[in-house]
Amino acid sequence: MAVDTPLINPLREGLVDGRRPQPFTLVIFGAAGDLAHRKLFPALYNLLLDHWLPNHFNIVGIARQPYSDDQFRHEVESAIRQFSRRPWEADEFSRFADEIHYITANFDDPQAYVQLRDILGQISKRQHIPHNYLFYMATPPSFYPKIAQHLGDAGLNRPVEDTDWVRVIVEKPFGRDLHSAQDLNTQLHQVFDERQIFRIDHYLGKETVQNILVFRFANGIFEPLWTHQYIDHVQITVAESLGVEGRGSYYDNAGAIRDMVQNHMLQLVSLIAMEPPVAFEADAVRDEKLKVLRAIRPFTTRDVAEYTVRAQYDSGLIDGTMVPGFLDEPDIASDSRTDTYVALRLLIDNWRWAGVPFYLRTGKRLAKRATEIAIQFKTAPHRFFSQTATPELEPNVLTLKIQPDEGIALRFGAKVPGPVVRIRTVNMEFLYGTSFADAAPEAYERLLLDSMIGDSTLFTRKDEVEAAWTLVTSILQGWARAKNPVPTYESGSWGPPEADQLVSRDGFRWRRP
Numbered sequence: 001m002a003v004d005t006p007l008i009n010p011l012r013e014g015l016v017d018g019r020r021p022q023p024f025t026l027v028i029f030g031a032a033g034d035l036a037h038r039k040l041f042p043a044l045y046n047l048l049l050d051h052w053l054p055n056h057f058n059i060v061g062i063a064r065q066p067y068s069d070d071q072f073r074h075e076v077e078s079a080i081r082q083f084s085r086r087p088w089e090a091d092e093f094s095r096f097a098d099e100i101h102y103i104t105a106n107f108d109d110p111q112a113y114v115q116l117r118d119i120l121g122q123i124s125k126r127q128h129i130p131h132n133y134l135f136y137m138a139t140p141p142s143f144y145p146k147i148a149q150h151l152g153d154a155g156l157n158r159p160v161e162d163t164d165w166v167r168v169i170v171e172k173p174f175g176r177d178l179h180s181a182q183d184l185n186t187q188l189h190q191v192f193d194e195r196q197i198f199r200i201d202h203y204l205g206k207e208t209v210q211n212i213l214v215f216r217f218a219n220g221i222f223e224p225l226w227t228h229q230y231i232d233h234v235q236i237t238v239a240e241s242l243g244v245e246g247r248g249s250y251y252d253n254a255g256a257i258r259d260m261v262q263n264h265m266l267q268l269v270s271l272i273a274m275e276p277p278v279a280f281e282a283d284a285v286r287d288e289k290l291k292v293l294r295a296i297r298p299f300t301t302r303d304v305a306e307y308t309v310r311a312q313y314d315s316g317l318i319d320g321t322m323v324p325g326f327l328d329e330p331d332i333a334s335d336s337r338t339d340t341y342v343a344l345r346l347l348i349d350n351w352r353w354a355g356v357p358f359y360l361r362t363g364k365r366l367a368k369r370a371t372e373i374a375i376q377f378k379t380a381p382h383r384f385f386s387q388t389a390t391p392e393l394e395p396n397v398l399t400l401k402i403q404p405d406e407g408i409a410l411r412f413g414a415k416v417p418g419p420v421v422r423i424r425t426v427n428m429e430f431l432y433g434t435s436f437a438d439a440a441p442e443a444y445e446r447l448l449l450d451s452m453i454g455d456s457t458l459f460t461r462k463d464e465v466e467a468a469w470t471l472v473t474s475i476l477q478g479w480a481r482a483k484n485p486v487p488t489y490e491s492g493s494w495g496p497p498e499a500d501q502l503v504s505r506d507g508f509r510w511r512r513p
Contacts, residue, residue, distance in 0.1 A: 020051075020052055020053065020054055020453075021053070021054055021132075021449070021452035021453045022054060022130060022132055022165075023054045023055070023056035023057065023127070023129035023130060023132065024054070024057065024058075024129075024130075024132035024133065024134055024165075024452060025057075025058040025059070025060060025120055025123055025124075025132070025133055025134070026044070026057075026058070026059050026060070026134045026136060027059075027060045027061075027062065027116065027120075027133060027134070027135045027136065028040060028059065028060070028061050028062065028136045028138055029062050029063075029107060029135070029136065029137050029138060029139050029143070029147055030062075030063055030137070030138035030139040030143075031059075031061025031062060031063045031072070031102070031138070032061070032063035032064070032065040032067070032075070033063065033138055033139070035138045035171070036061070036079070036138050037075070037078075037079035037082075037083065038079070038083050039083075039202075039442075039444045040136065040138065040444065040448070041076050041079040041080055041083075042079065042080055042083040042084040042085070042442070042444075043442055043444035043445045043448050044059070044448065045080045045084050045086070045092075045093065046084060046085060046086050046441065046442065046445050047445055047448065047449055048092055048093075048095065048096070049086050049089065049092055050441075052449055053096075056127050056129045057096050057099070058096065058099040058100070058101070058123050058127075059076070059096070059099070059100045059101070060100075060101045060102070060103065060116065060119055060120070061100075061101070061102045061103070062102075062103045062105055062107070062112065062116065063102075063104070063105075064104065064105070064106060065104065066104050067102050067104060068102065069100065069101055069102050071102075072100060072101075072102035073097055073100045076097075076100060077093065077097075080093065085442060099123065099127075101119055101123075103115055103116060103119070107139065107143045107146055107147050107150075108143075108146050108150070110150055110153065110154075112150075113150045113151060113153065113154035113156065114154060116154070116156070117154050117155065117156055120133060120156070130161065130163060130164045131159065131160035131161065131164045132164055132165050132166075133156065133165075133166045133167075134167050134168075134169065134451060134452060135147075135151065135156075135166075135167070135168040135169070136168075136169045137168065137169065137170050137171060138171060139171075141171075141173055141174075141175075141184070144170060144184060144187070144188065145184065145187040145188070148168070148187065148188050148190075148191040148192065149187075149190070149191060151168075151191060152190070152191035152192075157191045157192055157196075165454065166192075166196060167196050167197075167198055167451060167454065168188075168192055168196060168197055168198065169198045169199075169200050169451055170188070170197060170198070170199050170200065171200055172199070172200070172201060172263050173254065173258060173259070173262075173263070174199055174263070174460075174465045174469075175465070175469060176253075176254075176258060177469060177472075177473045177476060178466060178469040178470050178472075178473040179473075181465055181466055181469045182466060185462050185465070185466070189462075194461070194462055195456070197462075198451045198456055198459045199459055199460045199461075199465060200447055200451075200459060201263050201264060201267055201459070201460055202443040202444060202447065203263075203264040203267060203268070203402075203443070204267060204443075204447070204458040204459070204460075205442075205443030205444060205445075205446040205447040205458060206402055206403070206406065206443050207406050207432055207440045207441075208400055208401060208402045208406040208407070208408070208432070209267075209268065209271065209402060210446070210458070211400075211408075212268075212271045212272060212373075212400065213271065213280075213285070215400070215408065216276075217276055222398075223276075225377070226352070227352050227353075228352065228353055228354050228355055228356045230377055230378055231356055231375055231376070231377055231378070232356070232376045232377060232378045232379070232395060232508075233356060233357045233358070233359065233376055233506070233508060234272060234356065234357075234358045234359070234373065234374070234375050234376070235358075235359045235360075235361075235373070235374040235376070235510065235511055236265055236268055236269065236272075236358065236359070236360045236361075236372075236373050236374075237361055237362070237370060237371065237372055237374075237510075237511070237513055238260055238264065238265060238361075238362040238371045239361075239362070239363060239366040239367070239368060239369060239370045239371070239494075239513065240362075240363065240364045240365070240366060240369055241318055241319075241365065241366060241367070241368055241369045241492075242364060242365070242369075243313065243323060243324075243326070243329060243340075243364055243365050243491075244326070244329050244332070244340075244364065246330070248329050248330050248331030248332045249331040251332075251338065251340075252331065252332050252333060252336055252338050253338075254338075255310075255338040255339040255340070255342075256310075256339045256340055256341060256342045256362050256363060256364070257310070257339055257342045257472055257475060257476065258472070260342070260362040261342055261344070261360065261362060261472060262468050262469060262472045263460070263468070265360050265362060266293060266468045266471070266472075267289070267460070268373060269292065269293075269296075269346065269348075269358055269360070270288075270289035270290075270292040270293055270464075271289065272373060272375070273292045273348055273352070273353055273358075274288040274289050274291070274292050275288050275291065275352070276288075280457070281457070282455060282456040282457040282459075283461075285457050286456075286457070286460075286461045286464060289464060290461070290463055290464050290467060291350075292348060292350075293464060293467035293468055293471070294467050295348050295349050295350045295353075296346050296347070296348055296349075296471055297346070297347040297348070297349050298470075298471070298474060299471070299474045299475055299478060300478075301477075301478050301481060303478075304474070304475055304477075304478025304479065304482075305478065305482065307344065307345040307346075307502070308342070308343070308344050308345075308475055308478070308479075309341070309342065309343040309344075309487070309495075309496065309498045309499045309502055310339035310341065310342055310479060310486060310487075311339065311340070311341040311363070311486060311487040311488060311489050311495065311496040311498065311499070312325070312326040312327065312336075312338070312339065312340050312341070312486055312487075312488050312489075313325060313326050313340050313341065313363070313364055313365035313488070313489055313490075313491045314326075314488040314489065314490055314491060315328070315490075315491060316365070316490040316491030316492040316493065317491065317492045318365065318491055318492050323365065323491050325488070325491070326338075326340050326364075326365075337479075337486050339479075339486070340363060340364045340365065341361070341362070341363030341364070341366075341489060341495050341496065341499070342360070342361065342362055342363070343359070343360065343361040343495065343498075343499040343502050344359070344360045344361075344475075345357050345358070345359055345502055345503075345506075346358040346359075346360065357506060359502070359503055359508070359510075361495065361499060361510065363489075363495055365491035365492065366492075366493070366494055366495065367492055367493060367494050368513065369403070369404060370401075370403065370404070370513035371401075371402040371403045372399055372400060372401045372402060372511075372513050373399070373400040373402070374397055374398070374399045374400075374511050375397065375398045375399075375400075376395050376396075376397050376508075377395055377396040377397070377398070378395065379393055379394075379395045380393055380395075393423065394411070394425045396410070396411060396412050397410075397411040397511075398410050398411075399411070399511075401513075405431060406431070406432045406440065407429060407430050407431035407432055408429070408430045409427050409428065409429040409430070410427065410428045410429075411425055411426070411427055412425070412426065412428070446458070447459070494510065494512070495510075
């Protein structure tokens with residue numbers, strides 16, 4: 001049996017402790033779709049160029065489009081040329097192009113899985129490699145249980161030998177509410193063990209998100225301040241300037257709270273608020289994240305009315321162009337109450353965060369695209385400066401910028417040069433793009449690589465998913481009981497006035513990213 005010798009790229013040293021995966025075959029269900037073309041194929045190509053893939057690496061695509069193997073290889077090449085962050089290198093691509101295969105089939109056709117099993121067996125026999133399989137469900141969620149069941153019926157859910165492995169990657173959304181998420185987990189567990197299931201959330205693959213743990217626990221000056229004694233409040237913003245962009249039918253059944261809050265934003269909350277894990281291992285990290293999610297104060301019907309805001313974007317100007325309102329978008333019901341904007345006030349009932357509000361907001365058609373976490377510290381006592389030219393001090397703010405420009409900024413007060421004591425707020429800033437010579441990998445590169453080596457640290461566990469849905473479902477139920485009209489906000493603005501009131505009641509205001 002061939003064994004690959006790890007090849008370490010010094011520019012990427014430390015990404016996964018210099019390890020490469022064993023030889024394996026990646027099977028992509030929905031290989032003709034947008035996710036595969038825009039994210040998966042380019043990510044695999046970049047991992048190839050950076051020498052993180054084993055010498056024996058194979059792709060099998062399955063979708064309904066009638067491609068031959070050669071046509072599918074051309075599709076993969078076209079996707080890489082168009083969307084890869086690294087330039088095209090024909091010689092590198094040819095290293096694995098001959099082992100790209102395609103099956104034209106419906107996902108509910110049992111014969112397709114027999115054909116898949118035969119192809120996988122032939123690949124392992126021909127290349128003398130283990131039967132290591134990574135199944136990626138890049139399909140609508142309704143197909144997840146069907147695909148899992150057919151893989152189990154074909155015997156592809158269990159390793160052939162004790163040293164082999166079989167894993168499955170599941171894309172979000174993981175259900176529509178708590179009940180559907182529990183049903184999906186039950187259906188997947190009928191075929192796969194929890195340790196085989198990798199629920200992917202691409203936000204967890206972003207460098208700044210990963211850097212939260214390093215920033216907090218590798219720097220002795222910040223962790224002692226990371227408590228209710230010093231932190232005033234936390235704001236998390238995920239703003240998009242785009243609208244539904246042709247995804248009207250999907251978005252009208254999801255909304256911002258399902259599309260962004262339940263997964264991305266609550267994951268950010270858990271990383272910011274978690275206790276130090278006992279080890280940098282998957283379950284140790286996820287145990288602490290789960291504790292945060294379970295400590296978030298539940299929402300009563302009254303709390304939903306008081307501490308949540310939902311709204312829909314109306315027409316307005318984006319970059320000088322007039323855009324339609326949500327109800328005028330294609331495939332949106334004229335009486336839709338779906339949220340395109342959500343703002344929440346959360347409280348975490350534990351010792352570390354007692355009384356510290358966490359404000360979350362996300363929306364489409366906002367003034368700009370920006371994702372950030374802002375930790376505002378309590379204001380220093382004013383008495384010492386009361387007789388100076390700066391009687392009021394601004395609080396210190398630590399900002400973790402996730403997109404579009406990843407980095408960290410610290411706002412603090414400094415004396416303005418001159419004979420009079422005047423204090424001006426200044427920023428100390430770190431940006432990935434200017435601080436490191438090597439370009440940061442895309443989120444899917446890191447997450448795909450971790451799934452290949454079996455590291456589930458950056459993937460969500462069953463109990464995490466269900467804890468997040470418990471909170472979000474209580475909000476959805478409160479909204480369903482509400483009869484008042486859904487507020488609107490002008491496209492190109494920062495959201496509805498109700499969201500401003502949510503934070504102003506506590507004496508705060510939203511940051512402008």
